[in-house]
Amino acid sequence: MDIRTRLLETAEQLFERHGFAATGMDRLTSAAGISSRTLYKHVGNKNGLIAAVLNERDRRFHRLVEADSIDALFAALETWFGQAGARGCLFLRAWGETGGGVPEIAEAMERHKQRLRERIDAIVLAEIGRHDDDLVEAIQLLFEGATHAATYRGEAAADAARRAAHRLAGLARIA
Amino acid sequence: MDIRTRLLETAEQLFERHGFAATGMDRLTSAAGISSRTLYKHVGNKNGLIAAVLNERDRRFHRLVEADSIDALFAALETWFGQAGARGCLFLRAWGETGGGVPEIAEAMERHKQRLRERIDAIVLAEIGRHDDDLVEAIQLLFEGATHAATYRGEAAADAARRAAHRLAGLARIA
DNA sequence: GCACATGTAAAGTGACCGTTTTACACTGCC
DNA sequence: GGCAGTGTAAAACGGTCACTTTACATGTGC
Numbered sequence: 001m002d003i004r005t006r007l008l009e010t011a012e013q014l015f016e017r018h019g020f021a022a023t024g025m026d027r028l029t030s031a032a033g034i035s036s037r038t039l040y041k042h043v044g045n046k047n048g049l050i051a052a053v054l055n056e057r058d059r060r061f062h063r064l065v066e067a068d069s070i071d072a073l074f075a076a077l078e079t080w081f082g083q084a085g086a087r088g089c090l091f092l093r094a095w096g097e098t099g100g101g102v103p104e105i106a107e108a109m110e111r112h113k114q115r116l117r118e119r120i121d122a123i124v125l126a127e128i129g130r131h132d133d134d135l136v137e138a139i140q141l142l143f144e145g146a147t148h149a150a151t152y153r154g155e156a157a158a159d160a161a162r163r164a165a166h167r168l169a170g171l172a173r174i175a
Numbered sequence: 176m177d178i179r180t181r182l183l184e185t186a187e188q189l190f191e192r193h194g195f196a197a198t199g200m201d202r203l204t205s206a207a208g209i210s211s212r213t214l215y216k217h218v219g220n221k222n223g224l225i226a227a228v229l230n231e232r233d234r235r236f237h238r239l240v241e242a243d244s245i246d247a248l249f250a251a252l253e254t255w256f257g258q259a260g261a262r263g264c265l266f267l268r269a270w271g272e273t274g275g276g277v278p279e280i281a282e283a284m285e286r287h288k289q290r291l292r293e294r295i296d297a298i299v300l301a302e303i304g305r306h307d308d309d310l311v312e313a314i315q316l317l318f319e320g321a322t323h324a325a326t327y328r329g330e331a332a333a334d335a336a337r338r339a340a341h342r343l344a345g346l347a348r349i350a
Numbered sequence: 351g352c353a354c355a356t357g358t359a360a361a362g363t364g365a366c367c368g369t370t371t372t373a374c375a376c377t378g379c380c
Numbered sequence: 381g382g383c384a385g386t387g388t389a390a391a392a393c394g395g396t397c398a399c400t401t402t403a404c405a406t407g408t409g410c
Binding site: 017018019021022087088089092093095096097098099100109110113134137138140141142143144145146147148149151152157160161163164167168171 | 194196197263267268272273275285288309312313315317318319324327332336338343346
Binding site: 351352354355356357359360361362364365366368369370371373375376377378379380 | 381383385386387389390393395396398405407409410
């Protein structure tokens with residue numbers, strides 16, 4: 001496996017499981033089996049590593065969530081929980097741990113949320129045949145809520161969100 | 176002001192703004208104007224301090240959210256954003272930063288979420304005249320979603336969640 | 351055959367971490 | 381008068397932090 005890929009995958013797992021600040025660079029290099037010199041050549045510094053991990057995660061997330069229906073969207077979320085665990089949104093966690101003061105991290109989060117919104121917009125168009133900002137926003141809130149509620153309620157949160165989204169889409173359809 | 180109160184308020188602000196790991200005990204004692212010896216006599220250690228901050232926040236939160244209607248619930252959330260800022264759920268953030276491995280913190284989070292659910296259950300009973308677990312869960316998801324979406328969408332997230340909750344309650348009323 | 355890029359191992363940088371210790375001052379109560 | 385309780389300031393504890401440096405091993409391309 002490519003060194004950079006191995007580094008980013010290892011880092012993502014450790015960040016996800018233990019948090020960003022609590023994951024030291026030494027633990028990371030020994031877990032990934034690379035030297036610290038190599039790590040710094042690849043990502044510059046710790047914030048660069050965090051941003052790289054987030055951007056890679058964003059790519060993977062949006063490859064999974066290429067859904068074109070509400071059902072598929074929340075099924076993808078449930079799949080995601082199974083693969084990556086349910087410990088809240090890693091973008092929000094990174095933003096929070098760094099106090100929101102690291103531009104590259106803040107930008108990664110904004111981009112991720114914006115892309116999610118666009119995906120949901122496309123789904124709403126497919127489901128009810130027109131744009132509906134209120135419905136898009138509601139579904140994004142349910143998605144966000146499920147992401148976080150899953151930490152204490154388990155994967156079932158995705159299904160509850162799916163059902164609520166369906167009810168709202170039904171209302172929008174006849175409005 | 177009472178020393179313990181001053182300590183917890185200062186700690187809550189710093190934790191909220193910079194994260195838990197990034198807030199050192201030295202910065203905390205000097206910000207609160209107390210000695211580190213006094214701090215450790217009061218809360219034992221850093222995890223004890225975090226748990227104390229969370230439990231105090233839970234009390235304050237539930238004093239604010241004594242709403243008995245959907246409107247009042249989300250109005251309270253908007254008030255909360257104005258008072259405490261919108262940086263995501265501090266309970267989830269603490270749980271995530273500590274890897275979920277600190278019992279006193281995990282318990283504080285569970286208790287907080289359970290109490291929120293009970294509050295929403297009472298609101299649903301008042302709004303539609305009977306218990307409805309699906310509606311309770313949906314509203315909690317919207318509440319959770321607004322809490323986190325507010326970090327990148329601003330306080331308006333609370334209003335969007337309020338409107339979606341109303342639509343769902345309307346459906347449940349005629350079902 | 352030699353420069354060059356890319357990797358390793360390992361020690362070292364100063365700063366900061368959470369926590370404890372030492373020594374001292376002020377209060378209120380029996 | 382004396383003692384317990386509660387606070388302070390300041391230094392010290394060993395450990396870990398992010399990051400750099402030094403020295404050396406590769407394979408690849410011209």
